[in-house]
Each structure stands twice: as C-alpha cells, then as structure tokens.
Amino acid sequence: MSFELPKLAFLLPRNAEYVGQWHTVPIGLSRQFQAQAESRLFLIDAALLAGRLPRRGRFGHKGTYGHALLLLGSRGKIGAAVLATQACLRSGVGLLTVRTPAVGYDILQTSAPEAMALTDPAADFLSELPELTPYSAIGMGPGIDKADSTKVVLEQLLRTAQVPLVLDADALNLLGANPDLLALLPPDSILTPHPKEFERLSGSARDDYHRLELLREFCHKHRCYTVLKGAHTCLGTPTGELYFNTTGNPGMATGGSGDVLTGLLTALRAQHLSALDAALLGIYAHGRAGDLAARHTGEVGLIAGDLTRFIGPTLQELTTPDAF
Numbered sequence: 001m002s003f004e005l006p007k008l009a010f011l012l013p014r015n016a017e018y019v020g021q022w023h024t025v026p027i028g029l030s031r032q033f034q035a036q037a038e039s040r041l042f043l044i045d046a047a048l049l050a051g052r053l054p055r056r057g058r059f060g061h062k063g064t065y066g067h068a069l070l071l072l073g074s075r076g077k078i079g080a081a082v083l084a085t086q087a088c089l090r091s092g093v094g095l096l097t098v099r100t101p102a103v104g105y106d107i108l109q110t111s112a113p114e115a116m117a118l119t120d121p122a123a124d125f126l127s128e129l130p131e132l133t134p135y136s137a138i139g140m141g142p143g144i145d146k147a148d149s150t151k152v153v154l155e156q157l158l159r160t161a162q163v164p165l166v167l168d169a170d171a172l173n174l175l176g177a178n179p180d181l182l183a184l185l186p187p188d189s190i191l192t193p194h195p196k197e198f199e200r201l202s203g204s205a206r207d208d209y210h211r212l213e214l215l216r217e218f219c220h221k222h223r224c225y226t227v228l229k230g231a232h233t234c235l236g237t238p239t240g241e242l243y244f245n246t247t248g249n250p251g252m253a254t255g256g257s258g259d260v261l262t263g264l265l266t267a268l269r270a271q272h273l274s275a276l277d278a279a280l281l282g283i284y285a286h287g288r289a290g291d292l293a294a295r296h297t298g299e300v301g302l303i304a305g306d307l308t309r310f311i312g313p314t315l316q317e318l319t320t321p322d323a324f
C-alpha cells in the first residue's frame with residue numbers, strides 16, 4: 001500500500017511502508033522512524049499557521065517592519081538576485097537593501113526600484129561585507145557563485161552578524177566545501193538546501209528515509225532550521241521536529257523558485273518573526289503562491305517570477321482567514 005508522505009506521517013503505526021517524494025522505505029526503517037518520531041511529525045497547513053502572522057497595525061510604518069539585507073548574484077546570475085529581491089519586497093518588509101556585485105546595479109535599480117542597491121566594489125562576484133548595523137535580518141546565497149572572495153564574505157558574515165540569517169544556494173555549497181565554517185553558524189539560522197545542496201552539507205543519504213535522519217542530526221548539531229526543499233518540503237528544527245509542507249505543485253520545478261523562497265523567508269525574519277514561525281509561514285506561503293499562480297499560468301507555463309505576484313494574496317489569506 002502506498003501513501004503520499006504527509007498523510008503517511010500519521011499512518012505509520014498501521015502502515016509500515018510509504019511511497020512518496022522520498023520513494024519506498026523498508027518496513028523496519030519505517031517502524032524505527034515511527035518509534036523515534038512519535039508526535040514530532042507535523043503537517044504545515046493553514047490550521048498549523050493560524051495566528052502566527054500578525055496583522056499589520058494601523059499605525060505601523062516602514063521602521064516597524066524591519067530592514068532586510070540580501071547578499072545576492074554574480075555575473076550571469078543577477079536574475080536570481082532580482083527574484084529574491086522582488087519576493088522579499090512582496091513579503092511585507094519595511095525596507096530592503098540589496099548587495100550585488102557591480103554588474104547587478106543597473107539591473108536591480110531598474111527591475112526593483114523599491115529596493116536600495118548597495119553595490120559591491122567588485123564587478124562580477126561579492127567581495128566585501130558591508131556594515132551590518134542597520135539590518136534586522138540578512139539573506140545570502142541566490143546566484144552568488146563560489147568565488148574565493150565570496151567565501152570570505154560569507155565567513156565575515158557568520159563571524160559578525162548579530163541578526164537572523166537565511167542561507168541558500170552557493171552560501172550552502174561554500175559551507176559544504178568548508179565545513180569548519182558550520183561551527184560559526186549563529187543559532188536559529190535558516191538554511192534552505194535542495195537535496196543536492198543538503199548532500200554537500202551533510203553527506204550522501206542511503207535512501208530518502210536516511211536523508212530525514214540526516215536532516216534531524218544536522219539541525220540538532222548546528223542548532224539551525226533546515227528547509228529541505230522538494231515536492232513535500234520538510235523543515236527540520238534544532239529540537240527534532242519535522243514539518244512537511246502541503247502546498248506547492250510541479251509547476252514550481254523551474255529555475256528561480258528557490259530564490260523566491262529566500263527573499264520571502266528573509267522578509268519574515270526581518271519583521272521579527274521567530275525562526276520557526278518564519279520558516280513555517282514562508283514554506284507554506286511559497287507553495288500556496290505557486291498553487292495560485294498555476295491557476296493562471298498552468299503548471300507548465302509557470303515561471304518563478306509568477307510566484308512573487310501571488311505572495312501578497314497568500315500572506316493576506318494567512319492573516320485574514322475569511323478573506324478568500
């Protein structure tokens with residue numbers, strides 16, 4: 001018998017095998033999984049998220065909603081920077097500053113005039129960390145590439161940041177290639193690897209069940225929240241819970257979808273949501289935006305930029321449940 005993974009999480013006591021995004025799990029392992037995970041498996045659905053996203057106060061101003069810094073892009077991958085920037089802007093942040101290499105300046109200022117551009121002195125890759133004092137959360141990764149100068153920026157960020165971090169893409173690959181940097185990870189950072197990036201961070205998994213075990217170990221060891229992305233994105237927490245997402249569709253299997261998630265999560269962290277609330281809301285809203293977008297474009301025609309247009313309605317839906 002086979003079940004989609006989210007349903008499976010609650011059926012394991014009776015059904016010791018599952019098939020889903022993570023394929024088939026041997027019967028013994030499923031029992032072991034169930035035994036270990038008793039009551040620490042959750043679905044990310046609207047019910048779980050109720051009350052987690054505060055309404056905007058009548059007298060709120062841009063200072064109320066935080067100032068995010070995004071470190072993004074390299075030559076040829078400024079598109080990733082644009083996508084993360086637009087998503088961040090659509091996710092309620094009060095102010096956004098974007099750091100790209102110089103090659104990104106004109107593109108960013110044109111495609112996202114609401115964001116401030118704080119251009120790196122280097123032409124093609126990030127090479128210097130800016131002053132961090134103004135910011136309430138920092139996201140780094142989409143499109144940055146793995147230049148030596150960018151590794152130095154990441155290390156400086158990990159050593160000096162006093163505010164929540166969201167790390168994605170080559171920020172994760174640089175951590176994987178330089179595991180000593182993992183010890184510098186500030187507690188409650190959010191990491192957003194897809195399975196290949198997660199493999200670079202924590203080694204290869206024997207099977208999909210083992211990958212979830214590695215996820216648990218990784219989050220515990222590094223005191224971080226890790227968003228293992230896929231068809232049923234799974235959030236691992238430092239305390240061992242696993243949360244499986246229920247939104248999203250295969251139309252989101254298109255370049256840049258993950259860059260959008262980085263911008264969204266950074267905006268939520270900048271607004272002073274806890275790492276857990278930001279991760280749960282961000283994961284769900286990202287998939288839900290994909291579902292709303294697909295109603296307009298179809299799954300086949302969906303592109304990552306479409307997601308950004310539906311983040312607003314999705315977050316509205318989560319703050320005012322009766323509005324739709």
Ligand SMILES: NC(=O)C1=CN([C@@H]2O[C@H](COP(=O)(O)OP(=O)(O)OC[C@H]3O[C@@H](n4cnc5c(N)ncnc54)[C@H](OP(=O)(O)O)[C@@H]3O)[C@@H](O)[C@H]2O)[C@@H](O)CC1
Pocket residue numbers: 076077078079080081141142143144145169170194195196197229230231255256257258259
């Ligand atoms: N417009 C722009 O500027 C864009 C810029 N971008 C930027 O490019 C950079 C490189 O990012 P990247 O993720 O494409 O490269 P990489 O780490 O080699 O991983 C690719 C491999 O991972 C795997 N894989 C992925 N998902 C999986 C899953 N769910 N389940 C299983 N496997 C999965 C899969 O491996 P395969 O199965 O093919 O062996 C796939 O081939 C990054 O900085 C990003 O921000 C992009 O966002 C695009 C738009």
Ligand SMILES: Nc1ncnc2c1ncn2[C@@H]1O[C@H](COP(=O)(O)OP(=O)(O)O)[C@@H](O)[C@H]1O
Pocket residue numbers: 169194229230231232233247248249250251252253254255256257258259260261286
């Ligand atoms: N089949 C799918 N169903 C639902 N969501 C998906 C599917 N495929 C990919 N996604 C989502 O799309 C995003 C892809 O992220 P990522 O691999 O980092 O892409 P990129 O680096 O191109 O932006 C993730 O959030 C993932 O959960």
Ligand SMILES: [Mg+2]
Pocket residue numbers: 168169194258259
């Ligand atoms: Mg990615």
